[in-house]
Amino acid sequence: MAHGVAELISDRIDTMPAGERRAAQALVANYPVIGLKTVAEFSQAAGVSSPTILRFVARLGFQNYPEFQAALQDELAAQLQSPASRAGQPQPSRQGRTPATVEATLENIRETFRHVSAKQIADIVALLAQPKADVFLVGGRFTDPVARYMAAHLTIIRPRVQHLVGQESNWRDRLIDMGKRDVVMIFDIRRYQESLLRFAEKAHQRGVHIILFTDQWLSPIARFARHVVAGRTAVPSPWDSSAALFVVAEMLIGELTRRLESESARRIREMENLR
Amino acid sequence: MAHGVAELISDRIDTMPAGERRAAQALVANYPVIGLKTVAEFSQAAGVSSPTILRFVARLGFQNYPEFQAALQDELAAQLQSPASRAGQPQPSRQGRTPATVEATLENIRETFRHVSAKQIADIVALLAQPKADVFLVGGRFTDPVARYMAAHLTIIRPRVQHLVGQESNWRDRLIDMGKRDVVMIFDIRRYQESLLRFAEKAHQRGVHIILFTDQWLSPIARFARHVVAGRTAVPSPWDSSAALFVVAEMLIGELTRRLESESARRIREMENLR
DNA sequence: CAAGCGCTGTATCTTACGATACGTTTTTTA
DNA sequence: TAAAAAACGTATCGTAAGATACAGCGCTTG
Numbered sequence: 001m002a003h004g005v006a007e008l009i010s011d012r013i014d015t016m017p018a019g020e021r022r023a024a025q026a027l028v029a030n031y032p033v034i035g036l037k038t039v040a041e042f043s044q045a046a047g048v049s050s051p052t053i054l055r056f057v058a059r060l061g062f063q064n065y066p067e068f069q070a071a072l073q074d075e076l077a078a079q080l081q082s083p084a085s086r087a088g089q090p091q092p093s094r095q096g097r098t099p100a101t102v103e104a105t106l107e108n109i110r111e112t113f114r115h116v117s118a119k120q121i122a123d124i125v126a127l128l129a130q131p132k133a134d135v136f137l138v139g140g141r142f143t144d145p146v147a148r149y150m151a152a153h154l155t156i157i158r159p160r161v162q163h164l165v166g167q168e169s170n171w172r173d174r175l176i177d178m179g180k181r182d183v184v185m186i187f188d189i190r191r192y193q194e195s196l197l198r199f200a201e202k203a204h205q206r207g208v209h210i211i212l213f214t215d216q217w218l219s220p221i222a223r224f225a226r227h228v229v230a231g232r233t234a235v236p237s238p239w240d241s242s243a244a245l246f247v248v249a250e251m252l253i254g255e256l257t258r259r260l261e262s263e264s265a266r267r268i269r270e271m272e273n274l275r
Numbered sequence: 276m277a278h279g280v281a282e283l284i285s286d287r288i289d290t291m292p293a294g295e296r297r298a299a300q301a302l303v304a305n306y307p308v309i310g311l312k313t314v315a316e317f318s319q320a321a322g323v324s325s326p327t328i329l330r331f332v333a334r335l336g337f338q339n340y341p342e343f344q345a346a347l348q349d350e351l352a353a354q355l356q357s358p359a360s361r362a363g364q365p366q367p368s369r370q371g372r373t374p375a376t377v378e379a380t381l382e383n384i385r386e387t388f389r390h391v392s393a394k395q396i397a398d399i400v401a402l403l404a405q406p407k408a409d410v411f412l413v414g415g416r417f418t419d420p421v422a423r424y425m426a427a428h429l430t431i432i433r434p435r436v437q438h439l440v441g442q443e444s445n446w447r448d449r450l451i452d453m454g455k456r457d458v459v460m461i462f463d464i465r466r467y468q469e470s471l472l473r474f475a476e477k478a479h480q481r482g483v484h485i486i487l488f489t490d491q492w493l494s495p496i497a498r499f500a501r502h503v504v505a506g507r508t509a510v511p512s513p514w515d516s517s518a519a520l521f522v523v524a525e526m527l528i529g530e531l532t533r534r535l536e537s538e539s540a541r542r543i544r545e546m547e548n549l550r
Numbered sequence: 551c552a553a554g555c556g557c558t559g560t561a562t563c564t565t566a567c568g569a570t571a572c573g574t575t576t577t578t579t580a
Numbered sequence: 581t582a583a584a585a586a587a588c589g590t591a592t593c594g595t596a597a598g599a600t601a602c603a604g605c606g607c608t609t610g
Contacts, residue, residue: 019588
């Protein structure tokens with residue numbers, strides 16, 4: 001039983017009363033910096049009183065607060081001196097602690113962006129920046145939340161954003177509103193959904209710009225798409241990972257916000273006023 | 276002229292008298308841990324007297340010793356969050372190709388998992404693995420899609436999963452179904468939503484296990500939560516990033532699936548038959 | 551070599567930080 | 581449901597830690 005403070009906490013957090021557990025969680029969330037501050041600051045960050053902090057460190061086995069801080073400092077000193085934490089080398093220690101799926105996800109994100117060119121990003125952002133274009137978003141069974149996430153942000157920085165929800169028939173009815181200068185963003189990873197393919201084909205026939213977010217094996221919708229972003233989805237798990245597409249979505253939101261800076265800033269200000 | 280303390284020192288060390296220079300060297304030698312200790316300890320380690328230490332920090336431009344320590348702590352907090360900036364040098368390799376927000380997101384994910392213990396994951400998975408427990412998910416303005424994503428998967432591998440949608444009043448009506456052995460998963464990052472807090476408080480009063488997914492500054496809901504997962508959300512963008520929480524969600528889904536392997540496999544097979 | 555200036559340490563003071571006693575509220579158990 | 585136990589926060593206290601005044605010493609310079 002090593003005496004790393006963090007390990008002490010995860011060992012004993014179950015036996016702690018509510019207030020002390022809050023202290024523990026606050027410390028873990030910003031480990032270890034909060035513990036180096038004064039009791040008053042620590043207690044405020046954790047939302048409890050000073051005595052609760054002191055009872056917390058006492059429960060961890062320390063005689064007093066300075067002793068607790070000394071332990072954190074020693075730990076920190078050891079950590080900063082070990083060359084392992086330098087460079088970008090993968091930490092040997094905590095491999096196995098982090099599930100393999102997370103490691104794979106990180107690599108998926110990196111690999112995804114290796115295959116997305118700056119020009120492609122610029123082109124997509126340019127499409128989305130057109131103020132007169134209507135923008136529609138739709139996704140599949142597991143990817144629709146990503147579409148929803150993107151829609152939630154887009155709605156704020158520009159007008160005419162619609163997330164298509166519910167049944168396929170609902171989407172189809174919206175086709176009537178789509179024209180040549182409009183944009184549809186479709187999220188579709190395997191197993192690819194027939195309904196999305198049918199919808200994409202009809203949208204394509206109306207001349208809409210289709211931006212497809214799919215996996216590396218490319219949904220058949222790629223056939224109709226103006227832009228295709230292929231995210232890596234494979235992880236050692238029964239499920240595919242949509243994390244790479246999620247990060248792509250966030251990145252596009254950020255880039256578009258920058259591009260529309262002046263206009264969206266004004267728009268956001270107006271929104272605040274309406275509250 | 277950034278005010279990194281280390282840079283300040285190397286800038287001004289030449290203009291310092293002998294005693295203060297010894298202080299500077301001692302600090303640089305075990306940077307920054309010595310500076311976090313008391314003036315007395317610092318002075319002893321440097322082999323000078325206390326007032327010399329105080330004159331030293333005054334020369335660096337700090338009004339008093341606590342202010343100096345606060346600067347070190349802030350620096351440390353920033354450093355621990357993005358080891359990329361370790362040596363102080365900017366990233367050499369892939370600048371320009373990958374947007375900075377993506378790099379930050381990758382680091383956020385890594386850092387998030389650095390603060391999540393294996394035990395905590397196991398505990399949460401154990402809660403979610405109870406077949407008789409009802410599981411509810413709810414999120415805020417931008418995080419609700421993450422809750423939805425998780426719900427979409429959970430629904431498949433276990434029964435009694437419900438995503439709470441729509442108005443706050445809708446959620447409240449579901450409180451009636453929640454009991455001591457049930458679980459509520461809440462996603463809440465700043466700006467924290469009052470409505471979620473109110474809901475969490477009432478759920479807590481009913482004895483429900485609350486699992487909170489928040490940012491590193493901890494939503495006030497942490498007060499009521501049995502488990503708190505603090506994801507890093509800061510990116511160089513006007514928006515916060517929920518990607519780390521998204522990856523946490525995927526990881527939990529994967530772990531739970533493994534845990535429920537036999538049962539969920541049977542369940543999935545039955546589902547296939549129903550198509 | 552002597553005089554002046556500046557740096558440093560000792561001693562003292564003051565503040566604010568950690569510790570604790572106690573009353574109130576909450577939770578648990580009979 | 582009531583009684584007992586535990587936990588939490590408020591208010592207060594003692595002390596340790598940072599700040600300062602001042603004297604001694606060394607170093608530089610004329």
